[in-house]
Amino acid sequence: MIPAEEQAQRQAAIRALLAKPLLVAADDAEPLMLVRRHLPALSGWLRRETGWRLTADAETARLFKTAPLASGDATHPARGHNKEPFSRRRYVTLCLALSALARADAQTTLGSLADDVLTAAAEPGLAATGFMLTLDTRSDRADLVAVVRLLLTWGVLTRVAGDEDAYLSAGADVLYDVRRPVLGALLTGSRGPSTITARAFEARLAELTAEPVAETDELRNQALRRTLTRRLLDEPVVYYDELTEDERAYLVAQRHNITGRISEATGLLPELRAEGIAMVDPDDELTDVRMPEQRTDGHVTLLLAEYLAGRARAPRGELLAFVRRAAQAHAGYWRKGVTDPGAETELLDIALEKLTGLRLVDIDIEVTRDGTGTVIRGRPAIARFALAEPTIREPGSSPGRQIRKATAHAASTIF
Structure with a gap:
């Protein structure tokens, strides 16, 4: 049994690495100290459960994450000092x-x-x-x-x-x-770039991140566990319909074991639903996109999530009209210029970028009789932002019962 204080230190160290896989002494002195103190235990857990490699010395700690996301995923770009995404x-x-x-x-x-x-x-x-x-x-x-x-x-x-x-x-x-x-310590990958023989970019990237092929049932199960643990640590939501048949079967059978080990190591809490799994951070630290968030962009994003939670799909034009109406209604509280012509386009783009990054919506191109247009579809997890009808308690109800405001709700089979 690991003492509570030691367990808390290990959780703090691994959370620091998940939030910032490269720790530098000048900027991250305390978490780097914790990583070095618990290096054998941390590196052992990461190697066993994810296949990731961890190194640390007096100046740096580096978590070498391999193949965390699909190479075509553009929802979490590097950002400049004023938050603009890298081109x-x-x-x-x-x-x-x-x-x-x-x-x-x-x-x-x-x-x-x-x-x-x-x-x-x-x-x-x-x-x-x-x-x-x-x-x-x-x-x-x-x-x-x-x-x-x-x-x-x-x-x-x-x-x-x-x-x-x-x-x-x-x-x-x-x-x-x-x-x-x-x-x-910046470059990560399963092999050195000088050993890559492919010429096309995608092929070179595949070689750089390729891992050994599992040839036994035990190794295949190990590879499945590592892949799924990586995704649960890296992605806001892991949907069953996005997994391969083998991955889905393994996760359904082992979900409590996998999420239990993640929870013990990191403090993240599993939310298990019919459509998938999310590892929720009760401290709201291990995310680069927060929801809900304050200020104008955060409010627009929350209103848009509520709107989409009640619809299977919505054309982009419909959402632009919704944002225009919301800007008029909240003009006194939002930043200046939100009611200017065309301002709704920027507000909508920012909100959709956040919702896409959180795996709450998909953006598709749909061809209809009227032409081609952009359609936004809500994913199951967006149901948590739906609003219930307010319930008014009659006078004379017990003191503990008060008027219940509209709150986020979801059926037991959805997020």
Whole structure:
């Protein structure tokens, strides 16, 4: 039996790794200390239950997650300092910057990094794909600055002097320290890139993340358990209809064992329903998309979830009209400009991005007699945001009974 204090420390350590798979001493001193203190137990659990590898030293702790999500999943992109999602262009720039930093000295400047990135971008193989980077325009420089600030957040770079805003506006330089131990821990995968032989991108990615093929029943069951545990840790909801037949059968049979082990290790609580499973965080820490959330965008998202919970599907035009009406009704509380012509488009896009990331809706293209249009379909878990009719208690009811406001509800067979 593990003492309660030790169990709490292990949970705190593994939760820190799930929230931030790369911990750096300068920014994450306390969780890094816990990870190092409980490294054998943590690495053993992660290797056994997920197949993930954990390393830690005095400067970093790195959880090497393999194949957490489908490569085509774009619902959780990297984001810049002002929360804008990374474009494909920025991802390419990030890769070029990392390549340049791998060959850089212990210190570098933004100007020097820019020169190295430009040189790499001019390589014939990359230029043949249509990628072009010049840094002649502010938007080009903004892409590089977004990449650098992401590297600052990760702890790969430490700013010594200067500021990126000055580089954007006046071309002033910025000096950085390069943390090589952190840089060396970034890449994850089951094999080194130099061993990849495929030429097409998807094939190369598949080789980079490929795992050994299970050849016995015991190894196949182990692979199923690891795959399902990864998904339950990584995804907001795991729906049975998205699993293979073998995965679904194994999860149905072993759901209590799998979710029990996850709950014991992380403190997450299982919500088991007919359509799937969600591991719920009672502390609301292990998520990059919160629901519900305050301010205008959060309120729009909550109202939209309620609206979609009562419908199987809704055309995009219908939702735009709904957001326009909501903006008029809540104009006094929402940010300025929400009733301006076209403002509903941005509000709807932000809300749908959140709902899609939480696996609450799907966005489809539907062809009808009237043409082609975008349709939003609610997933089962969105039922938790449906509203019940208010119940008014008659005068004279027992003191403990009060007027019940409309609250989220769901039948026992749905989320």
